[in-house]
Amino acid sequence: MAAQRGQRNGVGGDTPPAPTAAEITTPIPRVAEVPAARERARAIPEAAVARLAVYLRVLSAMQEQGAVTVSSEELSAAAGVNSAKLRKDLSYIGSYGTRGVGYEVTVLIEEIERILGLTRKHSVAVVGIGNLGHALANYGGFPGRGFPVSALFDVDPDLVGVPVGGIAVHHIDDIPAVCAEREVSIGVIATPPPAAQAVCDRLVEAGVQCILNFAPVVLQVPDHVEVRKVDLAVELQVLSFHVARRADDAAAMEGRQVNGMVVS
């Protein structure tokens, strides 16, 4: 898995599910009266949401190859998980399979897209048009499209006005105005670390509710804003840890004269 969770500003503990004043004194466990859609959506584990996105991509590929139905076994193999987990994940969004047969590809695609909110387009703004920003801007139409990059920003006056990936770069001072006008719902921060927090503040000010942060900085945001962080240095360091562990293992085995059998 990639992308560490992280963010969560909370000073002490994290906010519990969402206990309203009413819940406190309820001595009897009872079924909540909350709207079904909301409840169900909230009940999906974050980890499962990420996997649903993967299933969606696999399903799209299968659909293009003309597949009409898939079994949990096939789909899970293609997505790199085990079938029990896949069925559990799908059960979070409802029961769309046919026992003894499998799932209808088109139905699953529709349902997953609905749950992930992909039926609605989400405009993306990329801030920081350096190497990474360039790459992201040109990525145009991410796989499993639905995320049009509709605004680019940078501090550098020389970049302002220059078209990158077909879109003109604006100055970061224009973030509020341009984001509002183009109804940007997701902001991507690809600036140097020192600039990240200021950019983040501007995005929040502009009403952006979700941020994908590539800068190695812990962003401070209001509770209603969701942040996901992609940290390349961390990824490499985690890999480094595994290299080191492996080396230790090897050294240990060699030095210990273990019998021929290798455990792993």
Added chain:
Amino acid sequence: MAAQRGQRNGVGGDTPPAPTAAEITTPIPRVAEVPAARERARAIPEAAVARLAVYLRVLSAMQEQGAVTVSSEELSAAAGVNSAKLRKDLSYIGSYGTRGVGYEVTVLIEEIERILGLTRKHSVAVVGIGNLGHALANYGGFPGRGFPVSALFDVDPDLVGVPVGGIAVHHIDDIPAVCAEREVSIGVIATPPPAAQAVCDRLVEAGVQCILNFAPVVLQVPDHVEVRKVDLAVELQVLSFHVARRADDAAAMEGRQVNGMVVS
């Protein structure tokens, strides 16, 4: 990820060094008396390893500002986690704090670097010199350096020989030779999806043990190879899910006439 087969081997918890050889009733060949370093390294939760990398960056920044000691409270706040988690994470690598005082910055940095295997440089090879590959190649010296990008590869003959970020691009057919020569330990895949598996196979063939995969593909690798995946489309879709959930919540509240209190 992969790693099916439970391979239990008397690795209890983090109990004191007391290998109870008596309890084993299985005649299965096993490694007795495992080295402490290996044991400890294996016991660190993956999630904790990722956070250690974050602490390291924060500590480096603090060191540059002249800090000599930090308390778990300060460090955890700067890293965006709670202090209990931070102390637990640090306890996995040993006891380097002073009760009543805190941790010595330089000591912590050294120990974390040691555990993450950063005392040894890890050569990185980037395969696929498109937009993203370019960005990665120029990233040169990732924050918290120690990961020199020492080889670049692409299929495109026109790119071969062209210097990117100071390094000449090689053809992917040369992966085995070049990687061996430059002792590459980490491979980064930034190719289009269809090429990813083939490139991965070549890297494995070249002896690379860890791979960072940016292609939206589930790679098949031998058990001894570690893969981490960064999937931009999945990140965006997870954010999309949250946007949708928020919208549902708002709609639900409005339609339900919830009492004045706002939950989150």
Added chain:
DNA sequence: GCCTGTGAACGGCTTCACAGCG
């Protein structure tokens, strides 16, 4: 008194295994 280090409680994700239905 203050802050670290950690056993134990807790909660959430994963795995199991089988009931349920086509």
Added chain:
DNA sequence: CGCTGTGAAGCCGTTCACAGGC
């Protein structure tokens, strides 16, 4: 009979709370 859907068990990481040193 096959495959989905799911309660229940198991496992693992997080949180709590306090013992242990300084």
